[in-house]
Every structure is written in structure tokens, then in C-alpha cells.
Amino acid sequence: MTTPVHLDDLISSAGALAAGGGRVILGITGAPGAGKSTVGTRIVDSLGPDKAVLVPMDGFHLANAVLLANGLRQVKGAIETFDDAGYAKLLQRIREQKSGEIIYAPSFNRDLEEPIAGSIPVTADVPLVVTEGNYLLAEAGAWPSARECLTESWFLDPEQDRRHHWLITRHMDYGKSAEDARLWALGSDEDNARLIEAMAHRADRVLRVKGL
DSSP states (O other): OEEEEEHHHHHHHHHHHHTTSSOEEEEEEESTTSSHHHHHHHHHHHHOTTTEEEOOGGGGBOOHHHHHHTTOGGGTTSGGGBOHHHHHHHHHHHHTOOTTOEEEEEEEETTTTEEEEEEEEEETTOOEEEEEOTTTTOOSTTHHHHHHTOSEEEEEOOOHHHHHHHHHHHHHHTTOOHHHHHHHHHTHHHHHHHHHHTTGGGSSEEEEEETO
16 A cells, blocks of 8 residues: 655654664665655755665666677666676675674766766664665565565655656656657666566555655
8 A cells, every 4th residue: 555655754764763773774666767766865865974875776787788798788777687696795794784894885877877886885883774776675586685684665656657757857867868768768667667566565665755
């Protein structure tokens, strides 16, 4: 069941998780264009760097050269275009992080359309790690190992027309023509969305965020 909620309430919920003691990993998932990175960024920015850090799943995109070599470039973003084992291993390290240890996570550069290794430092004294991405609740490959590392998982479920609008706008912002953006959003992205939406029942909370 989808629960309407304000973003400020989610920030408060995340703050309560951070205050609970020990390392907490919050997973935010949903279909492409659901607002995952927006919500994750707002939570981390609101709580501040002493309490929260954002580690996106997108840092585990396979490089474009690998996708081209394997005939996958035109479906970039599909579940098979990610290093699921690498992502699961990183979350395991973060969950078990020792005092004084720094773990460096990868980010994703949307201008280059490439992952950037070792660009997000995660220190042991930050209680809340927010991770967001499409396939956090998938059952194939190493994804279940990643899910086991999450303290709590939130599935974002916006209205479909709004999600499509956000997605097309984002593709255009990063250089696609209006026609290409629409074709990608309603083609490859929508194929992924159907797979992801079938995972919603595995989340701890299914949410429709107001005010995004």
C-alpha cells in the first residue's frame, strides 16, 4: 500500500534512524525518475555531513567500454549493466566498518555517463549511510546480499505521468534531444520500471512523496 508523505517527514524519519546508535544503512529505491536521488540528497543535506552520507548504486554502472564490448550500451541502466557483486561487497564493508577506517565509494558522473572510482569517502563516525538505486530489492545475482545490509528500505512510487515528465526532463538536461529523451524514457527505462515496480512489496515502506 502506497503511503502519501511529505519530504520533511522522511527527513525526520531518517534523522531518527541516524540517532538510534551504530551504523544504519537506509536504502531508497523505485523506478527510473521516481525521485530517489532527489530524496536521498535532500536527506543527507538536511542532516549534515556529521550524520549522513550518500552512496548511490549508480557508482556501480559498468563502464561504457564494457557495455559496448558486450552489446549492452543501448540498454544502459538495465539490471545486467551493473556490478551487483561489487555493490553488495561495498555495503557489507560499510555495515561492518571499523572505527577509524575510511571506505571510498564510487560515484556516477552524469555529464561523462561514467562511474568515478574512490570519490565518496565514508567515515566510521557517520551513523547514517543513504544508498539509492533501481535494483536494491532484486532477487537475482548478488542483489539479495545487498538487501541484507539495509537497515530499512523505502520504495518511492510517484504518479506515472509525473515520473515520466521528470525522466524526460532529466534526459534532456544531460544532452538528449526531446525526441531521444522521450524514446529512452518510454522504451528502455520503462522496461526497467516494470521490473522494479514488481519489487515494491519487498520494501519496508512504499511512499508517494509530496512536495518534490
